Structure formats: structure tokens, C-alpha cells
Amino acid sequence: xxxxxxxxxxxxxxxxxxxxxxxxDHFKNPRNFKxxxxxxxxxxxxxxxxxxxxxxxxxxxxxxxxxxxxxxxGCAISMASAxxxxxxxxxxxxxxxxxxxxxxxxxxxxxxxxxxxxKCGLLSLKTLINGIKIVEEKNExxxx
Amino acid sequence: MxxxxxxxNANVHRGVHSLGQKATEEYEKAHQxxxxxxxAKFEEIIFTKSTTESLNLLAYSLTRKLNKGDxxxxxxxxxxxxxxxxxQLAKQRGLTVKFIHVNEEGxxxxxxxKKLITSNTKxxxxxxxxxxxxxxxxxxxxxxxxxxxxxxxxxxxAQSVPHFKIDVKDLDCDFMAFSAHxxxxxxxxxxxxxxxxxxxxxxxxxxxxxxxxxxxxxxSSWNELPWKFEAGTxxxxxxxxxxxxxxxxxxxxxxNIKEYEEYLTEYALNRLSKINNFVIYGPxxxxxxxxxxxxxxxxxxxxxxxxxxxxxDIATRGGHMCAMPLVTKVLGAGSVCRSSFYFYxxxxxxxxxxxxxxxxxxxxxx
Numbered sequence: 056x057x058x059x060x061x062x063x064x065x066x067x068x069x070x071x072x073x074x075x076x077x078x079x080d081h082f083k084n085p086r087n088f089k090x091x092x093x094x095x096x097x098x099x100x101x102x103x104x105x106x107x108x109x110x111x112x113x114x115x116x117x118x119x120x121x122x123x124x125x126x127x128x129g130c131a132i133s134m135a136s137a138x139x140x141x142x143x144x145x146x147x148x149x150x151x152x153x154x155x156x157x158x159x160x161x162x163x164x165x166x167x168x169x170x171x172x173x174k175c176g177l178l179s180l181k182t183l184i185n186g187i188k189i190v191e192e193k194n195e196x197x198x199x
Numbered sequence: 200m201x202x203x204x205x206x207x208n209a210n211v212h213r214g215v216h217s218l219g220q221k222a223t224e225e226y227e228k229a230h231q232x233x234x235x236x237x238x239a240k241f242e243e244i245i246f247t248k249s250t251t252e253s254l255n256l257l258a259y260s261l262t263r264k265l266n267k268g269d270x271x272x273x274x275x276x277x278x279x280x281x282x283x284x285x286x287q288l289a290k291q292r293g294l295t296v297k298f299i300h301v302n303e304e305g306x307x308x309x310x311x312x313k314k315l316i317t318s319n320t321k322x323x324x325x326x327x328x329x330x331x332x333x334x335x336x337x338x339x340x341x342x343x344x345x346x347x348x349x350x351x352x353x354x355x356x357a358q359s360v361p362h363f364k365i366d367v368k369d370l371d372c373d374f375m376a377f378s379a380h381x382x383x384x385x386x387x388x389x390x391x392x393x394x395x396x397x398x399x400x401x402x403x404x405x406x407x408x409x410x411x412x413x414x415x416x417x418x419s420s421w422n423e424l425p426w427k428f429e430a431g432t433x434x435x436x437x438x439x440x441x442x443x444x445x446x447x448x449x450x451x452x453x454x455n456i457k458e459y460e461e462y463l464t465e466y467a468l469n470r471l472s473k474i475n476n477f478v479i480y481g482p483x484x485x486x487x488x489x490x491x492x493x494x495x496x497x498x499x500x501x502x503x504x505x506x507x508x509x510x511x512d513i514a515t516r517g518g519h520m521c522a523m524p525l526v527t528k529v530l531g532a533g534s535v536c537r538s539s540f541y542f543y544x545x546x547x548x549x550x551x552x553x554x555x556x557x558x559x560x561x562x563x564x565x
Contacts, residue, residue: 079563132502
């Protein structure tokens with residue numbers, strides 16, 4: 056499979072960087088890498104392909120995101136994308152984070168991903184969206 | 200395979216026209232080739248779509264005959280295909296599944312096997328070679344323990360049949376499963392071997408065309424072996440392709456393949472073991488070890504390793520290798536990276552892998 060051999064993704068020649076510097080940076084020093092004790096949204100997702108796992112915590116004040124944390128383990132792509140996503144979430148409204156498109160996350164990662172690694176790149180977004188769904192379903196049940 | 204589609208593309212065991220005759224002839228010839236390859240009888244070779252389907256066939260058919268409290272013994276190094284079917288059917292039917300331990304060397308603990316296999320054990324199903332550790336298990340001895348307790352003995356030979364000579368009579372296994380795609384054959388075709396007297400007693404797994412002898416509105420009787428277990432139009436071209444793959448392997452000689460792979464594995468283990476911040480899983484010597492070598496570079500996820508190695512045209516598998524409990528619980532790794540060698544690989548390929556690993560370490564500054 057040559058899907059990851061896209062020259063933009065791995066560099067054009069031997070000397071070029073294979074993994075872009077910002078991905079390595081987020082992987083080695085993940086931002087917001089902490090569990091939250093007090094949170095409104097929590098969810099855990101796995102990517103069975105890599106064995107990646109992400110636990111995501113979001114604390115809201117009303118409908119505004121005031122704190123975000125994540126823990127987990129996995130490949131550089133999954134961890135870097137989670138780290139970047141948590142940075143993006145802060146100060147957004149619930150409605151805004153609900154509507155984050157996968158294209159936005161892919162743009163943040165900044166390198167084209169093949170069909171297999173796409174799962175790594177989008178795991179954090181999937182965790183967020185499913186976490187929000189669970190909270191919303193719970194709230195619906197309460198209102199019955 | 201091309202010849203089949205170009206010249207005699209017809210169903211088997213149906214039409215009496217000459218195309219159908221030729222297709223049937225070639226399809227049956229493939230059964231005979233597989234039978235000869237593992238020292239079995241023609242009637243004992245059933246074609247399925249994969250090892251997974253072969254093992255599911257056994258799990259569904261055999262557990263029907265078991266009673267609540269009966270036990271199935273597997274090992275901690277099973278591929279999901281020899282674990283999940285038993286686990287799920289055991290749940291449905293109130294059976295217990297036990298796992299023979301893997302020791303620190305990556306080998307099966309035979310003492311533990313003797314303890315786990317008791318008169319309550321009805322089925323023992325073991326992989327011949329671990330697809331993660333490369334360990335070649337002494338299935339003959341485990342078979343003896345199983346038979347000593349009157350349990351059926353099944354061998355998952357997906358990893359072993361391609362790499363060395365298998366003789367089902369010598370191993371004395373009751374059933375064996377393997378796939379064509381790991382032995383230079385096409386995907387979509389697998390084999391189930393079973394002792395004739397056992398297959399005769401076993402009920403069919405899938406019902407439908409070709410597997411029947413007589414059908415009335417109220418009941419049916421079954422076709423003779425092996426067709427009783429081959430319901431529906433089979434993968435004819437793939438079966439013929441498997442037959443050709445066996446011709447190819449025979450031409451090279453399984454003894455030669457085994458000898459060359461041992462040499463290559465020894466060379467690879469030697470070179471890889473000199474790398475720093477690097478873990479190799481499974482037995483450290485090439486003796487009784489297959490040519491799959493799983494490893495991890497400390498601090499780098501296997502998929503990142505695989506992605507970078509891919510850049511240097513080295514195809515490795517990263518992940519849990521479809522043996523999640525082994526990788527996570529026994530090895531204590533989230534996932535691993537695996538290099539697999541076959542007879543077409545060379546020591547230069549091993550050198551390329553070692554250089555690739557050094558590149559990965561450079562990128563991640565390890």
C-alpha cells in the first residue's frame with residue numbers, strides 16, 4: 056500500500072522531514088494531557104487498527120467550554136491530533152464543538168492521510184462527537 | 200486461474216456440458232493436491248474461504264454436541280480466529296474456555312497444559328505457529344495430552360503449512376485449518392482438514408446446493424465427503440490457484456524453504472538484537488521459530504514505525520496482529536510491529552529493514 060507515500064505527507068526527498076515538526080512536537084509534548092476531575096462530557100474510544108485509545112474530558116460553563124483534557128496512548132498521528140483538538144476546543148460553545156468538521160481536524164494535522172491512518176487522525180474527533188451524543192441522549196431521557 | 204476464467208468458466212458438480220466437466224475435474228484435482236501436500240485423503244479436504252471460516256465451521260458444528268460445563272482449551276497465543284468463535288459459542292452454550300499460558304520465552308507452558316486439559320475437556324485447539332511470536336509449538340505433544348483425555352485436537356496451521364512440511368498423520372490432529380494466501384496462493388480460499396471418520400459423524404455447517412444427496416419438502420440427506428461441507432458455488436478459480444501454489448512450493452521443496460528461512464531468521468535475529476532501545480518478542484533463537492519477528496522501538500508507535508519503513512519500501516504490519524489478548528495482556532504492549540520473511544526474501548532485505556529502523560529512530564530522535 057503506497058497511500059502514505061504522498062510526497063507532501065512524507066517529504067519530497069531523503070532530506071525532507073517525514074513527520075512534520077508540529078506533529079512530532081504535539082506527540083512528544085501533548086497539550087492538555089490530563090484527566091479532569093470535574094467534567095460535563097467524558098468519553099473513551101479505541102482504534103482497533105493501531106490499538107490507539109483516547110479518553111477525552113470537557114468542562115462546560117453553561118454552554119461554553121472552559122476546560123479540556125485528554126489521556127491515552129497511541130501513534131504520533133492520533134496523539135498529535137488529540138492534542139491539537141483540545142487546544143482548539145477552548146472558549147468555543149457546545150454548538151460550535153458539535154459542528155467541528157473532520158476537514159478542519161485534517162487541516163490542523165496538515166498532512167494528507169491515507170484511508171488507514173485516517174482512523175488515527177480522526178479518533179479524537181470521534182471521541183468528542185460520541186461523548187457529546189451520550190450527554191445529549193442522557194439529557195433527553197431526563198426530560199421525559 | 201486466468202485459464203479457468205478464459206477457457207472453462209463453469210460451475211462444478213452441476214452441468215453435464217464439457218466446460219462444467221473440465222471445471223469439476225480441475226476443482227477436484229486441487230483437493231487432491233492439498234490432500235497429498237499434507238498427507239491426507241481426498242475426502243478429508245474441505246475448501247472454505249479462509250482459516251477463519253474453517254475454524255468457525257468447527258466451532259459451530261462441534262459445540263452443538265457439547266453440554267453445559269464442558270471445557271475447551273486454547274492457548275494465550277491464539278489468533279482471534281481461533282479464539283473468538285470458541286469464546287462466543289461457549290457463551291451461548293454454557294461452556295468454559297481455558298487458555299494454556301505462554302512463558303517468558305514466548306513458548307507454551309506444557310506443565311500448565313497438562314493441568315488444564317482434564318476429563319472435562321472436549322476440545323483442544325492450538326496454533327501450530329504464533330503469528331506474533333513466531334514460536335513453533337510442539338503440537339504433537341499437546342495432541343497426545345488431548346487424546347489422553349479423549350478430547351478432540353485441532354491445529355490452526357495458517358502460519359505453519361506455508362513454511363515447512365506438514366504431515367497430519369504424523370501430527371495425529373483430528374482437524375486442521377489453513378489459508379492459501381499465506382502460501383503463495385490467492386485470497387478467498389481456505390482449507391479444513393478433518394479425519395474421515397470424524398467428518399462423517401459431523402453435521403453440515405452450511406446448508407444448500409451441492410451439499411445434499413436427496414431433498415424432500417420435509418427432510419434432506421447429505422452428499423458424500425468432502426462436498427457435504429461445501430455448500431453453494433465454491434471459489435473455483437481460487438481453488439485451482441491454490442493447487443498451482445502447491446505445485447510451486449513442491450517444486451522449490453518444503454525442506455529447502457524451511458532450511459533457507461531458518462538461515463534468514465537467524466541472520467535477522469542477529470542483526471536486530473544489536474539495535475538499541477529495541478525489543479524483540481518471542482524466542483531468541485531461530486530453532487523451532489518461524490520467520491515472523493515482532494518488535495517495538497521504545498517510544499515510537501508501531502504504526503509510525505510502519506509508515507516510515509513504508510517510505511523505504513519495507514512493508515511491515517503494525518498493530519495487535521489479530522491477537523489482542525496476547526499483545527496487550529501477555530506481552531504488555533499496546534501493539535507491536537512485525538516483519539515477516541518468506542523464501543523470496545534475502546539478507547539484503549534484512550539489512551534494509553535494519554537501516555529503515557535506524558531512520559525511524561533518527562526521525563523520532565531516539
